[in-house]
Amino acid sequence: MMNKPDAAVAVRGLTVRRGSRTVFDGLDVDIIRGSVTGLLGPSGCGKSTLMRSIVGVQKTRGGTVTVLGDRAGSRGLRRRVSYATQSAAVYDDLSVRDNLRYFARAAGLGRRDADRAIDTVGLTEHARGLAGDLSGGQRSRVSLAVALLGDPELIVLDEPTVGLDPVLRDELWSTFRGIADTGATLLVSSHVMDEATRCDRLLLMREGRVIADTTPAGLLAATGAADADAAFLELIRSGAHPDAADHPLTRRERRAER
Ligand SMILES: Nc1ncnc2c1ncn2[C@@H]1O[C@H](COP(=O)(O)OP(=O)(O)O)[C@@H](O)[C@H]1O
Ligand SMILES: [Mg+2]
Numbered sequence: 231m232m233n234k235p236d237a238a239v240a241v242r243g244l245t246v247r248r249g250s251r252t253v254f255d256g257l258d259v260d261i262i263r264g265s266v267t268g269l270l271g272p273s274g275c276g277k278s279t280l281m282r283s284i285v286g287v288q289k290t291r292g293g294t295v296t297v298l299g300d301r302a303g304s305r306g307l308r309r310r311v312s313y314a315t316q317s318a319a320v321y322d323d324l325s326v327r328d329n330l331r332y333f334a335r336a337a338g339l340g341r342r343d344a345d346r347a348i349d350t351v352g353l354t355e356h357a358r359g360l361a362g363d364l365s366g367g368q369r370s371r372v373s374l375a376v377a378l379l380g381d382p383e384l385i386v387l388d389e390p391t392v393g394l395d396p397v398l399r400d401e402l403w404s405t406f407r408g409i410a411d412t413g414a415t416l417l418v419s420s421h422v423m424d425e426a427t428r429c430d431r432l433l434l435m436r437e438g439r440v441i442a443d444t445t446p447a448g449l450l451a452a453t454g455a456a457d458a459d460a461a462f463l464e465l466i467r468s469g470a471h472p473d474a475a476d477h478p479l480t481r482r483e484r485r486a487e488r
Contacts, residue, residue, distance in 0.1 A: 238263040238384050238415040239284055243293035246279055253279045254438045256293065261417055261431075266410045268426055269419040270462075271435030277419040278316060280435070281386050284417070285313040298383055309337070312382040314373045316389050322362030326353055326372055329361050333376045347375040351405060367398030374405065385409065387418045391425065403428040426458035434462060441465050 239261035246254045253276045261267050261284075269277050282288035283295050286303015295302035298310055321329055330344035348357050351371040356364065361372055370390050377385050387406075391399040403425065410416050410430070418429070426432050427446050434442040434449075442449060442465055446458070453468075455461035 236263050237261065237296075238298060239417070240296040241280075241283070241293070242296075244280075244283060244290060244295060245292035246276075246283060246288060246290050248279065252438070254283075254293075257438065257440065259433060259440050259443065261415065261433075263415050264410065264413055265430040266406050266416045266418060266428070267431040267433060268429035269417060269433045269435065270423060270426055270458075271421065273421050275435040276438045277421075277435060278388055281313065281388050281417065281419060284384075285311055285386055287313075309380050310382055311384045311386065312377040312379070313386045314377040314388060314390060316392070320361045320369060320372045320376070323360065325358050325360055326364070326375075327357040329372055330375055330379070334379050337380055339380055343379055347378045350378055350409065351375045365398075367394050367402065370394065370398075370402060371405070374402070378409065382414065384415045384417070387416065389419050389421070391420060391422070399425065400428075423458040423462050426461075434465065436466060 237260040239259075241257055241259045244254050244257040245252070257280070259280075269280065271277055279288060283290060284297060284302055286295075286297075286307070297307055300307050321332070324332065326348060327344065330348055331341055334340060334344040334347075345354075345357075348354055351374050353368065353371050353375065356368060361369065364372065374387070374390060377387060391402050394402065406416050406418060407428070426449065429446060432442065432444050432446060432449055433440050434444075442452070444452065449458065449461045450456075453461040453464040455464050
């Protein structure tokens with residue numbers, strides 16, 4: 231199998247069952263390196279399941295998931311890929327700095343790495359405060375800092391902005407942008423469609439299928455909609471095929487790959 235050289239993640243024919251439910255039945259998707267890719271779609275469409283498959287913690291029934299050239303979940307990827315789950319794993323009774331030091335040590339890193347991550351997410355002023363005293367937006371930044379430890383090449387963030395007000399969400403997206411500008415690849419999920427505008431690339435999911443693989447501008451152009459919410463509805467209404475938007479691989483390219 232040949233993958234695009236600029237693909238950080240290549241998913242081919244992925245099949246996943248959870249309980250009695252088939253979540254994916256032959257899913258194909260690529261995630262482009264050095265970009266912020268938004269994985270958007272309503273609750274239950276399979277965002278977390280796809281992320282789990284990419285970081286190698288999801289039991290799969292078939293297909294392949296290739297991450298930075300290796301099989302998802304393989305040992306060599308441990309330090310190259312990071313993952314923040316939907317519920318932030320932060321210790322409330324530790325300071326921000328002690329949280330980061332704890333996770334840094336567990337990853338074989340030092341205090342300087344911890345401080346640098348705190349700085350990147352803009353929490354240096356709060357480093358001595360207890361994580362439990364932070365606002366929702368600041369807590370999200372602590373989990374983000376943990377995900378940044380060790381400078382991973384691929385950072386997978388599951389709904390990091392959920393429950394934040396628009397101003398905090400905007401700030402967090404700016405931070406994602408800054409991290410991607412250093413060359414990292416970010417995959418960020420959200421069920422809030424208006425976050426689409428903050429991404430370089432968009433994957434719109436519905437019921438376990440990618441209904442568009444595009445850019446914010448491409449989404450609006452393809453649907454003629456005024457905003458991302460309307461565009462998503464338009465795609466559903468028109469029974470969109472992934473190739474309806476400016477998909478990076480044409481169907482012919484896909485066939486040639488196999
Ligand atoms: N532990 C589980 N057991 C059975 N079904 C599950 C489990 N977790 C998720 N699912 C189902 O898998 C589908 C995809 O879920 P998920 O990936 O969590 O969606 P999202 O993250 O987009 O909300 C949903 O239909 C959900 O009900
Ligand atoms: Mg989820």
